[in-house]
Amino acid sequence: MELLWGTGERPTRGPKPGLTLDRIVGAAVTVADAEGIGAVSMRRVAAELGVGTMSLYRYLPGKGELLDLMLDRIAAFDPAEFPGPEAGWRTVLETVARGSWQLHHRHPWLLQVDQTRPLLGPNSVNALEYTIRGLSGVALRDPEKIRLLMIVEGYVAGAARTRLNSALAEKRTGITDEEWWKIQGPFLVQAMESGRYPHLAQLSEDTFAFDDEGDEGDALFELGLGRLLDGIAAYIERRGG
Amino acid sequence: MELLWGTGERPTRGPKPGLTLDRIVGAAVTVADAEGIGAVSMRRVAAELGVGTMSLYRYLPGKGELLDLMLDRIAAFDPAEFPGPEAGWRTVLETVARGSWQLHHRHPWLLQVDQTRPLLGPNSVNALEYTIRGLSGVALRDPEKIRLLMIVEGYVAGAARTRLNSALAEKRTGITDEEWWKIQGPFLVQAMESGRYPHLAQLSEDTFAFDDEGDEGDALFELGLGRLLDGIAAYIERRGG
DNA sequence: GATGACCGCGTACGGCGTACCCAGTTTTCG
């Protein structure tokens, strides 16, 4: 908590610290980006910084806090760069959703950290402020706005998860879609031929032939986001009159 | 894979196995339900069954496969109990979404397993068949149906994640919402008073005062699902003509 | 210059997944 907001006070006695929280968190994020969250261990991060493992504990109570700090760090965000309330609530929500989507893209490990709670660090609060400001023109009560926002964020997380699964499958075992179907295929063909899945068996062949990770993954995300916002728009119109 | 579909053949020689895959997976699910996925270790599961740790490896190549099997096992599902295509695509999608939602409710660890890929076991395929059948009346091409389904599933996963975060926060540290605000509050109050977050500061006080876990969590889920399906309905109408 | 606070970090403990290997059991074959 204090770590997140940087309100801890330096004691005056004793040697100056050779490290900073920032450097530690930065190193951890670098490792996570490059090798996945699984590679982020206290030993590994310490090695990255050329210090002993236990030195990190002078700056952090434990690994959990490190993960919390990583989460808030990558949420850094400058509202001035993005459309304000005058652009309309839909544009703002789209901006937030796409920003979050790209965040998941840049840091795929985001979904894999045990996020025991939505920790509110400075950057997260900053983003929240931006969003609420963007919804100021909406004729709903505050709690309802928050709910809609949570729904959109939830959708983004879900979509990111869908894509992450594909990406991980490929990375982890070095298996591509093609190889995967080679392994999985026979079992499925057998299942299809069993006659227990008539509707599945009748699907056209190209049904599953698309890439979740590239442009088509983005298209899927946008399709869902568009539908969700359509529904929300109708709701706002109906309720807000 | 073979494990999932149960197509492995028993060798004739040697002693009969004292365990079954089913018992192992069942024990693992029991442990996960009761104490979270973190408590599921090979040693723990073996202890639960009263056998040595390494005995499990006679039935499973490793822990990853155990998790895969757990996932498919809890996806057991009897299509006959649920509305068929005659009820309309929306009802079917709602059924699927609510089923998945309740599944996450019953097995909160579902989201925490590193689902490297959407493994298609018999139960998952079964559910997929049901859904596709339910969409047979929709005037869209097959790939598009699948995409809409993925979007809905993604939304459910995201919503479940939102709720999971709240639940975990409470369980993990035994901290309730109230205590949490006691800790987090001062920092946020300070942030609010800094004047950097005018719109947040102006939110009514009850904005965040709702329980993600109980009925209000369900209401949030239903609200989002309704909006999403509204948007999908408009889309189908527009495209399917 | 002594004192006490603080930093870096080596060592050690208890957990984990699992590779390896041996002993015991059951079936099959000569």
Add this chain to the structure above:
DNA sequence: CGAAAACTGGGTACGCCGTACGCGGTCATC
């Protein structure tokens, strides 16, 4: 019927992990 083969159970050990503990060196203060 005895021996060999095939299989199961599981003990031991290795290399990871997070981190509790404590020690020696460093620096601001009295």
